[in-house]
Amino acid sequence: MKLYSYFRSSAAYRVRIALAVKDLPCEIVPTHLKRSEHRLPDYLAKNPQGLVPTLEDGALVLGQSLAIIEYLEERQPEPALLPKAHGDRAQVRALALAIACDIHPLNNLRVLEYLEHELGADPAAVTAWYRHWVGVGFAALEAQLRHTSGDGHHCFGSAVTLADVCLVPQLYNARRYALPLEAYPTLVGIGDALARLPAFERASPAAQPDAE
């Protein structure tokens, strides 16, 4: 398999964590977002959205990190990232989607660039946008995680799930943008405990071949 990835991309980071948890071999193909390599014709032919990540597995060319992770989950079910009980699986997906669908898109590079370059927002306004929307998302997640975490080290129960795979990259991203985190002690406690696990360390931005 090949994963088109950028070391700082939260969505690519999710897939890297899933690959590492499942110990699946995969070649990382660095795709530099700041140099717009994701907008080159060759890349757009693989991923017409012009977003990373993209996974190639033989003839399969797949975008969308959560679809990629569910593909990996079906290809190699153990260790499982989704719980066995269907109600539990739904809850884990709800946590993951709260991050991947409701928080992450509002802090994506193209959105922040559009605010600045097309709408004329100054850097302070862009930062305020970021902090507002990620803060709203984190506040709701903090309340949810107090109920769903079984041990203060995982989003749901006491094993690594798809929700954890989404949380750690979003927390990394929040720190990059210096979002104040004091209001989210449960979320931060879980994220920091997970980030110390060997699979999460292997997937981290600092451990990538294109890290700067």
Ligand SMILES: N[C@@H](CCC(=O)N[C@@H](CS)C(=O)NCC(=O)O)C(=O)O
């Ligand atoms: N929903 C997509 C989001 C992918 C995405 O937004 N990727 C970002 C990096 S985290 C990207 O490629 N951004 C490029 C841009 O904004 O121009 C997924 O989960 O794969």
